[in-house]
Amino acid sequence: MAKxxxxxxxxxxxxxxxxxxxxxxxxxxxxxxxxVSFVYGSVGSKNGVTREQVRKLILEQEGVQGAKR
Numbered sequence: 001m002a003k004x005x006x007x008x009x010x011x012x013x014x015x016x017x018x019x020x021x022x023x024x025x026x027x028x029x030x031x032x033x034x035x036v037s038f039v040y041g042s043v044g045s046k047n048g049v050t051r052e053q054v055r056k057l058i059l060e061q062e063g064v065q066g067a068k069r
Contacts, residue, residue: 032055032058032059035058036051036054036055036058037051039054039058040054
């Protein structure tokens with residue numbers, strides 16, 4: 001194990017993948033799914049809320065009426 005973090009070497013493939021990911025512009029669909037995931041995770045599944053209910057509520061708040069996914 002390294003004595004300090006400065007002794008660590010990062011894989012060039014990982015660095016390339018991270019650079020590519022950092023330059024990726026998220027689509028509206030990706031942003032929506034990230035929001036759904038965040039809210040669903042914050043609410044917790046024990047109270048009976050489904051991902052679809054969260055998605056529907058977010059879409060309604062954005063003014064997308066009757067949108068189904």
